Amino acid sequence: MPELPEVEVVRRGLARWMIGTTIDQVEVLHPRPVRRHEAGIDDFVARLNGVTVTDVVRRGKFLWLTLDSGEALMAHLGMSGQLLLEAPDAPDEKHLRVRLGLQGGTGRELRFVDQRMFGGLAVVEMIKTTDGGPGGLGGVPDDAEIPPGRPEPARGEGPVEGEYSAEEALIPVPVAHIARDALDPALDVDLLAARLKRRETGLKRALLDQTLISGIGNIYADEALWRARLHYERPTHKLNRPTLNRILADAQNVMREALAQGGTSFDSLYVDVNGQSGYFERGLDAYGREGEACHRCGTQIRRETFMNRSSFFCPKCQPKPRGS
Template sequence: MPELPEVEVVRRGLARWVTGTTIDDVEVLHPRPVRRHEAGIDDFVSRLSGVTVLDAVRRGKFLWLTLDSGEALLAHLGMSGQLLLEAPDAPDEKHLRVRLGLTGGSGRELRFVDQRMFGGLAVVGMVKTPDGGPGGLGGVPDDEVPTGLPEEPAGEGPVQGEYGAGEALLPQPVAHIARDALDPALDTDLLAARLKRRETGLKRALLDQTLISGIGNIYADEALWRARLHYDRPTDKLNRPTLNRLLADVQNVMREALAQGGTSFDSLYVDVNGQSGYFERGLDAYGREGEACHRCGTQIRRESFMNRSSFFCPKCQPKPRAGRS
């Protein structure tokens, strides 16, 4: 499943090329991807027809387009969802599920493609953020063009607003999702206190989207390897310097992955122009069972964890003895 860097790559592409456009046509080719829009397909179409996109915003693994109607088009990519910008006359993708015609931009249409159909789209209402801060990260950096995007059309691009700035609103279904590791408004003191109270294993805590969002199996393993921490280390035993080091490693690995377009193990994760990321070439732990640790040479081990796997170095990341922090 795409994690924060992969979703952020997609979000930046949408922010650059879809902001300021108007949705002038909506076609739902399969009902399952809009199943979370409880009012049905006809209502989904009517709520999107004629609205203008103000920005693309992300919190954790969720992204949404803010609309001038006061609502949002909420998207979750699931296991294989893709949001692609294509020319209207381009051949339909095999697993094309929803098509949005756009006017006022680069002449492309937005397509939701999803092979396994665990992802989906819904038009939802907005609510105030619990802490009064921005709902999530919006806009795109002035000096950064996402990898693989088409050439910018003549004249000024459609990007509006300041990178990172946003209203203190977020889609109602996302209200329970915590701020993510790259969010400037993340309260590290609050996070530390909540980790202390949780009394669980460290990787379980990192994967808990109500504690800190955007981290999945890949980047949890990578950050824990960098921090030299075992995935089952008790959170209530963590001291503050250890937590600070871990959070810095989470942030660094995600920034590095973002700079390389994310991690792509197959064709299911791509950016809005259909390009894959390359961070899998720099992985230190995830997926490297039996290979030598890049730090000490010990073979990376894989263990079953929460119906998935954890990859770690048994020498660099020893299981802590009882009572140690």
């Protein structure tokens, strides 16, 4: 499933084109992708027709469009979901599920395409964030090139160069329990390290816990652990604060690098809003490299089963903790 960098690539593409546009047409071509909208298809259509998109925001792997109605259009990509911006006269994709017409100078429409249909869209209520901070990363990057004919949107400014915070301290109800993510300027790294220190669990299990820190999945957990030279079973409560801070910094750095390359695309299902794949797969040091030489020491990368998935690590650079 897509992780933080892949979802952020999509968010940035949507923000570039959609902030300030009005949804003037809603067409649901299959009911399953809107199943999370409990009031049904007719209500989904009614709540979107005529609303204006005020921001595109992400927290962890969760993405939403804030609307001038005070609600949000949540998008969950699942295993194969794609949000594509296409010309209205472009041929329909084979697995097109929902179409949104846009008014406001973009000349495009938003299409939700999903082959396996584990993803979906829903209009949801917004509530205040518990910490009073912004819901997540939002806005248009300061260096974004706005397409010709597109109204100039408000630019976001955050404390970290190249990162942007939504102004309103609101978050969709389904995301309210999700922790801030590794690239959120409002993330308190020291507080997170202290919480990790109090947990008696394995390090990778903690990194995958979306109530502790969101956005990190199997790929980037393995990559961050490789960089930090830590085994995935290392107990968090036995790690000192500098080590915990280092693993968090490595997680941030690897996701920034992946984001700069458009994310990691293992097949044609993971694409940006223009249908283009990312290239970070070529820069992976651990994930998916079983039997290949470690880029650091030459030892063969090993794969082990972990939480019904796989963990990839270097047995020399990342030795197992004693007693495991």
